[in-house]
Amino acid sequence: MTPLYDRDGWLWQDGEWLPWRDARTHLLTHTLHYGMGCFEGVRAYDGPHGTHLFRVAEHTRRLADSAHALDMPLPFGEAELVEAQRQCLAKNGLVNAYLKPTVYFGAEGLGLRAKGLTSHVMIAAWDLGDYISPEAAAIGLRALTSSWARHHVNISLCRAKTNGHYVNSMLALNTAIKAGFDETIMLDPEGHVAEASAANVFLLRDGVLHTPEVTSCLQGITRDSVIRLAREVLGIEVRERRITRDELYIADEAFVTGTAAEILPLRELDGRHIGARAGAPAPDLPIPDDSVTARLQRLYHRVTRGDLGDDLQGFAGWLTPA
Secondary structure (H helix, E strand, O other): OOOOOOOOOEEEEOOEEEEHHHOOOOOOOHHHHHOOEEEOOEEEEEEOOEEEEEOHHHHHHHHHHHHHHOOOOOOOOHHHHHHHHHHHHHHOOOOOEEEEEEEEEOOOOOOOOOOOOOEEEEEEEEOOOOOOOHHHHHHOEEEEEOOOOOOOOOOOOOOOOEHHHHHHHHHHHHHHHHOOOOEEEEEOOOOOEEEEOOOEEEEEEOOEEEEEOOOOOOOOHHHHHHHHHHHHOOOOOEEEEOOOHHHHHOOOEEEEEEOOOEEEEEEEEOOEEOOHHHOOOOOOOOOOOOOHHHHHHHHHHHHHOOOOOOOOHHHHHHEEEO
């Protein structure tokens, strides 16, 4: 496998273009040492009407919100950053891509006071390839409830997509993987379901979708997209509230959502077969085509790729032509 740093292409940094292999940062860069920075993950998809960035305005707004919450001056406006992401696709000849705009502090000094530091912005874009195989999307995930709790709102900034937060995610996910699972479900400090390692969680019970309220979990862009598609296209009630882990055990269906993962079924949690009492097929078999999870997957696939038709015209504003 070719290392990510060793490829042709261009990166955007502070308004300039750098050859991919020439991108360097100083070893004393403040964010490298303390994790104070923020980023986004944005997707671009090729479709019947060309390539579009999906909800790039919302992602860029969240990036600016994260920087402001972290008290990191952002030297570029949101419109400039959206345009830079569009240019990243063109400069690298990409039609399907993952983009990672990141705000980080420079190397003027170290220390917790973070004084006299310059904020920098970089954007990288590359083709993810088949990040999720069709088989994985149909069969889904086996998960383990983590012993690592998600952040408390008085410990860190849960609305900010902060670099340092992902240490918590990596500890939880890698513990689950070493135990033979695909994913982890993280609880908040009070024991309620927060999210997966880097994805929001939904469950279906008696025809109603439920998802954890936004406290310890990130306010996901894909989460919001799924809520709107469920309500406005499928006519399904969605409730945002506190959820306990045993509600996932007895759910009719469950799935996780994220920019990279899109929508993935959650088939098993802590050895419990989710949906078994509702007649769901075994966890190693594909989910039914008429399940709510599969219907949302198809809608999301269409809207991200600009295949709107008459039923999805109301979501055209989510697409920014590349």
